[in-house]
Amino acid sequence: MRPALRLLAAAAVTTLLLAGCSRLLAERSAPGGWPAAPSRNEAPLVGALIDRPIDGGTRAAVIRESADLQQCMAQLTAARVTFRPTPDRSATATCGLSAGGVLGPDLGTVARMAPGDVEMKCRTALALSVWRRQSVEPAAREILGSDVVQIDHMGAYACRNVNNGGISNRVSAHAQAAALDFAGVRLRDGRRITVKADWAGDDPEARFLRRIRDDACRIFGTTLSPDYNAVHADHLHLEATETRFCR
Numbered sequence: 110m111r112p113a114l115r116l117l118a119a120a121a122v123t124t125l126l127l128a129g130c131s132r133l134l135a136e137r138s139a140p141g142g143w144p145a146a147p148s149r150n151e152a153p154l155v156g157a158l159i160d161r162p163i164d165g166g167t168r169a170a171v172i173r174e175s176a177d178l179q180q181c182m183a184q185l186t187a188a189r190v191t192f193r194p195t196p197d198r199s200a201t202a203t204c205g206l207s208a209g210g211v212l213g214p215d216l217g218t219v220a221r222m223a224p225g226d227v228e229m230k231c232r233t234a235l236a237l238s239v240w241r242r243q244s245v246e247p248a249a250r251e252i253l254g255s256d257v258v259q260i261d262h263m264g265a266y267a268c269r270n271v272n273n274g275g276i277s278n279r280v281s282a283h284a285q286a287a288a289l290d291f292a293g294v295r296l297r298d299g300r301r302i303t304v305k306a307d308w309a310g311d312d313p314e315a316r317f318l319r320r321i322r323d324d325a326c327r328i329f330g331t332t333l334s335p336d337y338n339a340v341h342a343d344h345l346h347l348e349a350t351e352t353r354f355c356r
Contacts, residue, residue, distance in 0.1 A: 181234075182260070189216040210231060218242055233349040238247075248317055262290055264283075265288060335356065
């Protein structure tokens with residue numbers, strides 16, 4: 110091939126290659142191609158809530174991230190919390206479960222619920238998962254010097270009215286599986302800490318229980334302890350609703 114023709118052929122190939130690269134860059138930059146860089150106004154990454162330290166916005170974040178069942182489940186799944194959704198159902202006019210499921214093991218931590226596989230609203234599961242990772246477990250290591258391996262509770266769903274020591278016509282949050290009654294924890298070193306036996310006083314066990322009660326008040330809508338009344342002498346009532354009461 111003559112030198113002039115070789116130069117023309119090389120120029121043609123170079124032009125085609127540049128045109129192809131330009132189209133590829135345009136496709137990657139266009140909508141539907143590679144995602145654009147996140148803006149400052151975008152929501153946090155899924156799963157961030159459960160692994161974020163408790164602050165003044167935690168309670169509002171729990172409510173916001175659990176407003177939609179799929180969004181709530183995405184938060185739990187990304188944090189490796191097992192949650193199996195169940196069909197909505199109504200037992201009576203005031204009792205039933207919607208946007209709920211069965212909370213199983215948190216595979217991102219060692220503490221397990223006992224009894225396990227608790228049926229509750231997804232919002233309750235999300236609030237409990239934040240509390241477990243950001244309050245119960247670190248507080249036990251700091252104050253008691255041991256890991257929590259079990260969280261003992263008295264259940265979540267119960268078709269009943271509020272139990273305030275007398276007769277009440279107000280429906281309990283338990284009737285919609287929006288609350289859980291926490292009884293205590295078991296530690297890796299064999300100790301068992303309970304609200305009933307360890308709430309009073311100023312020893313490490315009592316300080317631990319008060320710490321996690323105070324943290325719960327920043328996560329749940331309503332948190333009731335032995336400081337509220339005798340009905341709660343043996344448990345913390347943790348209610349994941351939009352109400353606001355802590356005692």
